[in-house]
Amino acid sequence: MAGPDRGLSELLKWSIENTPAADGNNTSSADRAPASRLNPEVIAALFGGPSDAELMQAAMGVITSTDPGVSLDDKLTAFDNLEQLIESLDNANNLAKLSLWTPLLGMLEHDERELRKMAAWCVGTAVQNNEPSQERLLAMGGIPALVGLATAGDEHLDVRRKAIYALSSAVRNYQPAMDAAAEELAKKGREAGKIDARNMDAVDDLINGLKEETKEKATAA
Numbered sequence: 001m002a003g004p005d006r007g008l009s010e011l012l013k014w015s016i017e018n019t020p021a022a023d024g025n026n027t028s029s030a031d032r033a034p035a036s037r038l039n040p041e042v043i044a045a046l047f048g049g050p051s052d053a054e055l056m057q058a059a060m061g062v063i064t065s066t067d068p069g070v071s072l073d074d075k076l077t078a079f080d081n082l083e084q085l086i087e088s089l090d091n092a093n094n095l096a097k098l099s100l101w102t103p104l105l106g107m108l109e110h111d112e113r114e115l116r117k118m119a120a121w122c123v124g125t126a127v128q129n130n131e132p133s134q135e136r137l138l139a140m141g142g143i144p145a146l147v148g149l150a151t152a153g154d155e156h157l158d159v160r161r162k163a164i165y166a167l168s169s170a171v172r173n174y175q176p177a178m179d180a181a182a183e184e185l186a187k188k189g190r191e192a193g194k195i196d197a198r199n200m201d202a203v204d205d206l207i208n209g210l211k212e213e214t215k216e217k218a219t220a221a
Contacts, residue, residue: 053098056094056098060078060082062075072115079118095133096133101136105119105141113158118162123170134174135174137177142170148184150163150167151210164214178197178203
């Protein structure tokens with residue numbers, strides 16, 4: 001978030017650009033230079049809006065709530081908000097600092113399939129091109145859960161697809177996660193062998209194989 005000094009500077013700049021000239025001349029809007037817009041983070045810093053970290057914690061609070069007054073739609077909306085927030089690498093890496101990885105991974109085992117799907121989606125977003133979050137996912141034991149969802153024959157197809165997306169994001173360019181995924185896949189009867197996580201063609205072959213399984217199930221259904 002922008003610091004107070006930067007925020008005040010931007011506010012002063014905005015005020016000057018949007019104040020009418022003191023000489024009384026009415027400059028037309030066509031003649032004026034386009035006014036700058038205040039950064040939403042600056043507005044939040046100046047007027048006390050919630051930080052991204054607070055929004056992430058609030059979203060997870062709704063997602064994991066046991067209050068019967070919190071509906072499934074409420075939880076899905078909160079998940080959608082969380083997913084958008086962690087598109088930022090800084091916010092994704094804050095999942096660990098805010099102790100949100102444990103509840104997020106716990107949702108992969110929820111009875112409600114829509115919540116399992118959203119959890120997998122958020123995991124995939126958090127770890128995409130983000131080695132610190134890939135490390136946390138591996139350390140928190142998230143790879144076996146994703147492999148389980150991606151390969152479960154009785155799992156809903158949309159959940160499997162999001163789990164495959166999360167696996168794809170988790171293993172690319174991060175060898176420890178690739179090795180862990182290959183080991184888990186072997187336990188499921190899908191021998192992947194040794195795959196170089198930096199070899200995108202090899203990774204694509206693995207991921208596409210999992211995708212083909214879901215297509216075959218969809219066709220059979």
